[in-house]
Amino acid sequence: MKRGLLIIISGPSGVGKGTIRSYFMQDESLCLAYSTSMTTRKPRVGEVDGKDYFFTTRDQFEKAMEAGELLEWAEFVGNYYGTPLREVERLRNEGKNVLLEIEVQGATQVREKCPDALSIFIVPPNMEELEKRIRGRRSEPEEIVQQRLAKAAGEMKMAKDYKYVICNDDPQLAADMIKLIIKKHMHA
Numbered sequence: 338m339k340r341g342l343l344i345i346i347s348g349p350s351g352v353g354k355g356t357i358r359s360y361f362m363q364d365e366s367l368c369l370a371y372s373t374s375m376t377t378r379k380p381r382v383g384e385v386d387g388k389d390y391f392f393t394t395r396d397q398f399e400k401a402m403e404a405g406e407l408l409e410w411a412e413f414v415g416n417y418y419g420t421p422l423r424e425v426e427r428l429r430n431e432g433k434n435v436l437l438e439i440e441v442q443g444a445t446q447v448r449e450k451c452p453d454a455l456s457i458f459i460v461p462p463n464m465e466e467l468e469k470r471i472r473g474r475r476s477e478p479e480e481i482v483q484q485r486l487a488k489a490a491g492e493m494k495m496a497k498d499y500k501y502v503i504c505n506d507d508p509q510l511a512a513d514m515i516k517l518i519i520k521k522h523m524h525a
C-alpha cells in the first residue's frame with residue numbers, strides 16, 4: 338500500500354484553520370486523518386480531550402518530549418504543543434493522508450525531518466480582519482488575544498517557507514483549494 342502523505346497546515350491564531358478543516362475533513366476521497374496534538378493549554382468550552390487535543394500537564398509533556406515521543410513540538414504563548422509521532426506513523430502506514438495543524442516552529446522541524454511533507458500556510462485577507470475573527474471567537478481573555486495578535490506578524494513572515502499560501506476570505510473556497518492541492522499530490 339502507498340504510504341500516506343504528511344500535510345502541514347499553519348496560519349496565525351484565528352485565521353480560520355479549524356473552520357476550513359471542517360469543510361474538507363469528512364471528504365472520503367481525500368482519505369484524511371487528523372493528528373491530535375498534545376497541549377498544556379486548558380480546554381476551551383466544547384473541546385474534547387483526545388479529539389481536539391490531548392490535554393496534559395507540563396510535566397507529562399516534558400516526559401513525552403524527553404522520551405522522543407513527539408515528531409515536533411513548540412511553545413506558543415505560554416503553552417507547549419506537540420505531535421505524537423507513533424500515531425502519525427501508524428496512520429501513514431495505513432495509507433492515510435495525515436493532517437498536522439501546527440504553528441510555524443513545529444512546521445520547520447517537520448520539514449527538516451520529512452522534506453517531502455506538503456505544507457500550506459493560511460493567511461487572512463488583512464490584519465484587521467484577523468483581529469476581528471480572533472476577538473469574535475471569544476475563546477481567550479484580552480491579554481492572550483493581544484499576545485496571539487503580536488505573534489501573528491512574525492508568523493506571516495514564515496509563509497514563504499511553505500509550498501502553498503492560501504487566503505481565507507471565503508472558507509468554502511479556501512477548503513476547495515486545499516482539496517485540489519491534496520488531490521494533486523495524492524496522484525503525483
Ligand SMILES: Nc1nc2c(ncn2[C@@H]2O[C@H](COP(=O)(O)OP(=O)(O)O)[C@@H](O)[C@H]2O)c(=O)[nH]1
Nearest residue numbers: 350351374410411413418419420438439440443
Ligand atoms: N508546533 C505545534 N503547534 C501546534 C500543535 N497543535 C496546535 N498547534 C498550533 O498552536 C497554535 C495555538 O493553537 P490553539 O491554542 O489551539 O489556538 P487556535 O489555533 O487559535 O485555535 C496554533 O497555531 C496551532 O496550529 C502541535 O502539535 N505542534
Ligand SMILES: Nc1ncnc2c1ncn2[C@@H]1O[C@H](COP(=O)(O)OP(=O)(O)O)[C@@H](O)[C@H]1O
Nearest residue numbers: 350351352353354355356470474505506507508
Ligand atoms: N472566511 C471567514 N470569514 C469570516 N469569519 C471566519 C472565516 N473563517 C473563519 N472565521 C471565523 O473566525 C474565527 C476563528 O476561526 P477558527 O477556525 O477558530 O481559527 P483558527 O483555527 O485558525 O484559530 C471563528 O469565529 C470563525 O467562525
